[in-house]
Amino acid sequence: MPAPCTSYNFYYLIGDLNLFIHFRVTGNRLICGPKASDTCSAVFPEPLSLPPNGQSDSKTNSHRVAIAFGASFGAAFSIIIIIGLLVWWRCRHNQQIFFDVNEQYDPEVCLGHLRRYTFKELRSATDHFSSKNILGRGGFGIVYKGCLNDGTLVAVKRLKDYNIAGGEIQFQTEVETISLAIHRNLLRLSGFCTTENERLLVYPYMPNGSVASQLRDHIHGRAALDWARRKRIALGTARGLLYLHEQCDPKIIHRDVKAANILLDEDFEAVVGDFGLAKLLDHRDSHVTTAVRGTIGHIAPEYLSTGQSSEKTDVFGFGILLLELITGQKALDFGRAANQKGVMLDWVKKLHHDRKLNLMVDKDLRGNFDRIELEEMVQVALLCTQFNPSHRPKMSEVLKMLEGDGLAEKWEASQRVETPRFRSCENPPQRYSDYIEESSLVVEAMELSGPR
Structure with missing residues (x-):
């Protein structure tokens, strides 16, 4: 008879507790063999992990808390970085609206x-x-x-x-x-x-330069601009200013209408230059400025007195432009020649009152001008240069008068208007030169401010 399967005891020492755990298996033929008796037994060790005083669980929990805190902090930091990048990108995108093209790109764009x-x-x-x-x-x-x-x-x-x-x-x-x-x-x-x-x-590039330069030029002893071209220049300039004042949105005030800023293309068509630059370079919140942009002899009285400009300021400048076309002189040069400041308007008013219009016409025209058109142009100029801006016509009315529509009625009405009194002073000057002398504002005298 075969010997019975030997019984073994297995002991396992756990930590410092000196605990021995053993398992006995009895009558298991898979362990003792196929011929073992029913009393065969075996013992297998099974480790038993018991924490000493609960320290292991505490360490595990602390480790998990540290991991969770680190993960949360990392996620929050990542979100902040992403938000910061989005804000930066948005700002950069807003700054590049329509115009921001790098020089590294094709310059032909x-x-x-x-x-x-x-x-x-x-x-x-x-x-x-x-x-x-x-x-x-x-x-x-x-x-x-x-x-x-x-x-x-x-x-x-x-x-x-x-x-x-x-x-x-x-x-x-x-x-x-x-x-x-x-x-x-x-x-x-x-x-x-x-x-x-x-x-x-x-x-x-304007091949024929400015009106001011053409008025100074002479061809074989004759004026470069004949009377017909001068009348055409007046009409073209009026149409350009009319568009800026009444047809352009937003409305644009030129603030420096003069012969030097009226350019001439290859066909001697008038082209208004430098429009909008006063607005472009002057971003003050107040309507009143401490420095007047313009040219001595062309600046409207209310602009000199208060620094406030409007479309009627341009109308005044256009009136002086008409006088430049008639006389062939710049208002600034005329004032220097007379050893005074900006007296062209006062001089023209006196000659018109004395009915001596021929004396104001550019001598280089050699008498080749239409006397009826001269009278009409002088009247339009005087209507545009009235001291009270509310009495001046709009550019749409100016254009119609230059075309021969409504001038007689406007002129007759202007003769019934008394000399206006501005609220800025009790006794307003009666001459334009007096406004220049009494102005306390800084006037920036400009000459050729228009590209040619």
Whole structure:
């Protein structure tokens, strides 16, 4: 008879508790063998883990809390980083509205009908802004003649008051507003350039220069502008100002209407230049400014007295422009010749009162002018230059009068109006030159502020 399966006892020591655990298996044939008796038994050890004084559970819980805290902090930090990146991207995106094109991109890219030029490109076009290429100087900056790489001639206005423009986005917004004013008798803006320290505007080149330059030029001893062209220039300028005042949204006030800012294209069609630049470079909250932008002899009396401008300010400037076309002189030059300031208007009023209109006509015309049209143009000029702005006609009315509609009625009504009294002073001056002498505002005298 086979020997019975040997019984084994297994002991297991747990930690420092000196606990021995054993398991006895009896009569298991898989363990003792197929011929083992029913009394066969075996003992297998089974480890029993019992924490000493509960320290193991405490350590496990602390570890889990640390892991949970670290994961939460990491997730919160990640969310903050993501939100910060989104805010930064949004700000950058808002700053790049429509105009922000990097110089690394194709410079031929056009933004609407505007093109953004690089400073390097315009510097090269003007031969490093050479003094030989200067077309004019004015209160807004210097204008240079330029030739682009494709041979296109342009006029580059390098603004001198770039710090007043209110920053990159403000400048671009104003440029966009100006570029939306499109009319045959307005100078079209071709493009612009902005850098940290520069603001430049690019216009088409006007081959016949400005009205002021043409009035000074002579061809074989004769005036470059005959009477018919002068009348055509007056009509074209009136149409351009009418568009700015009454047909453009938002309305644009020029604030420096004069012969130097009226340009002439290849067909001698009048093109109003520099419109909107006063608004572009003057972002004060108040309607009253401490410095008057304009040219001595062209500035309206109320603008000199209060610094407030309106479309009637432009109407006054247009009246002086008509006198420049008639006399062939600039108001500023006339004042210097007479050793006074801006007395052209007073002189014309006196000659008109004395019915000596022939004495005011440009001698270079050599008597080749229409006397009826001369009388009408002088009357329109005097209506536009009335001291009280409310008595001046709108540009739509001015255009009609130049075309021969309604002038007689307007002139007759103006003769019945008494000399106005401004609220700004009890005894207002009766001459335009007196307003200039009594003005306490700083007047920026400008001459050639328009690109040619």
